[in-house]
């Protein structure tokens with residue numbers, strides 16, 4: 346296919362239109378809760394209702410008492426949706442600040458009537474505004490942006506300041522899991538775990554080189570599939586604060 350300038354402009358305009366459509370659709374999804382103004386410590390439902398969900402996700406949203414897993418930087422929410430199908434006795438919340446990405450996972454969850462799935466469009470920096478002490482039982486961080494430059498270290502989702510926030514909302518013995526293609530971010534995270542004197546539970550570089558130790562690692566995200574197609578290897582670790 347020839348990549349002419351009109352073709353590229355058409356693709357770009359089509360992409361923008363599609364994005365707008367997804368944003369409009371996400372606004373109507375009852376399983377998506379949004380924080381459109383990052384300064385405002387509230388989430389809003391699809392009906393525009395201001396929700397005070399901190400400490401009340403199970404009571405107000407899931408209407409049960411199941412443990413809550415978060416997928417941070419969830420993008421299209423592959424872990425959120427697939428783990429939810431696999432573990433109906435748990436609740437799953439995908440978190441990302443980009444609505445068009447959340448659209449995909451939220452739509453699948455609605456179409457398949459998964460009642461243990463929600464999505465929150467928010468900045469992870471503000472996570473303690475929306476979750477109370479020990480409200481969360483587990484965190485997955487899936488293919489976060491690596492921020493390779495030293496001057497951007499504070500934006501990495503495993504920078505100590507982020508870990509402090511996660512610690513505030515996690516139950517005492519909770520497991521955090523990181524899956525990434527980026528070996529520098531992966532080794533950086535290990536060094537943070539060690540310097541912060543946390544408990545590294547599992548660490549493996551190039552997980553697909555040998556049989557998988559955990560079946561859930563078979564779930565592959567949108568970015569992961571792209572990285573694998575580029576011949577990159579995938580890495581996975583687990584750690585705890587306790």
Ligand SMILES: C[S@@+](CC[C@H](N)C(=O)[O-])C[C@H]1O[C@@H](n2cnc3c(N)ncnc32)[C@H](O)[C@@H]1O
Nearest residue numbers: 418419420441442443468469487488566567568
């Ligand atoms: C490389 S993508 C990975 C998406 C998905 N986990 C996957 O593997 O396909 C990183 C995602 O992190 C989200 N993100 C980055 N920084 C964030 C932040 N501070 N708060 C919320 N989401 C963030 C981006 O919007 C993007 O969807």
